[in-house]
Amino acid sequence: MSKTAFLFSGQGSQYIGMAQDFYNQYDYVKEIYSNASDLLGYDLTELCFNENEKLNETIYTQPAVLVTSIAILEVIRRELNISPDVIAGFSLGEYTALYAAGVFDLESIIKLVKYRAEVMETDAKNNDGKMAAIIGMKPEQLSEICDYVSKEKNMIVDIANYNCPNQLVIGGQTDAVKRVCDIAKDHGAKRAIILKVSGGFHTELMNGAAKQVYDYVKGSTYNPPTTPLFMNCNALPLQIEELPELMRKQIKSSVYFEDTIRNMINEDVETFIEIGPGKVLSGFVKKVNRKKTILNVETISGLEQLKEL
Secondary structure: OOEEEEEEOOOOOOOOOOOHHHHHHOHHHHHHHHHHHHHHOOOHHHHHHOOOOHHHOHHHHHHHHHHHHHHHHHHHHHHHOOOOOEEEEOOOHHHHHHHHOOOOOHHHHHHHHHHHHHHHHHHHHHOOEEEEEEEOOOHHHHHHHHHHHHHHHOOOEEEEEEEEOOEEEEEEEHHHHHHHHHHHHHOOOOEEEEOOOOOOOOOHHHHHHHHHHHHHHHOOOOOOOOOOEEOOOOOOEOOHHHHHHHHHHHHHOOEEHHHHHHHHHHOOEEEEEEEOOOOHHHHHHHHHOOOOEEEEEOOHHHHHHHHHO
């Protein structure tokens, strides 16, 4: 029997006005934002719905995208009564997935992501890091270039995200990232684009934040997942006893998103529903296998389309 996967958006998908139509229509969504604002110590509706520069700062982006995605998830649950067979999230989206799978409750996951955002912001400020998308290059070739530049410059640079066929993201110290971009273009990459992010996420530059999140999770209360949850750093379902170590690795290691989608397809997943702002993950899934049913729900019109599936 064919299965359905829920996928949750990551950092970078945020925009002013995300989920505002859900907020306006459903009182329980207003309650989620109100509770989250109390826990965070600032008004999340001001951050998400009114023009501002803060939304793109890591310390604010992460809680905002988390709560937006949770709000949309709750609407899908309550209005359509749809449950997934498997779950995954991209980078930050993995935390929404942990909530969706019942590993953490709402209060716990908001507090955890607030802490994660703070320690990652600190690491990003202390390390001169960047990320870049490399289009049209094989992972093995890009990995060799990263190794070469790491040795040449004695700097950190590595593949941070394996998004989909022909789309990889590197991260590391700024000079090393730029050098890899130049070499990659000289060796056949179609494009190399420096991304607008504040640090070299998913690399060893995040070791400090990774250790702090490990300690935080280890001291937390959490539950086994109620739904198989495929994790970023190994593309395999979560074994709950491994959670603290997997959350440590997730911050400092590569995101294997393409492998995650392939593993889900091997488990007979036919329908992928992206929940949260943006359509980035839907695009990745299409590049892995465009024969699958793929839908993103970031607005009420997306919810209406999901009803018709």
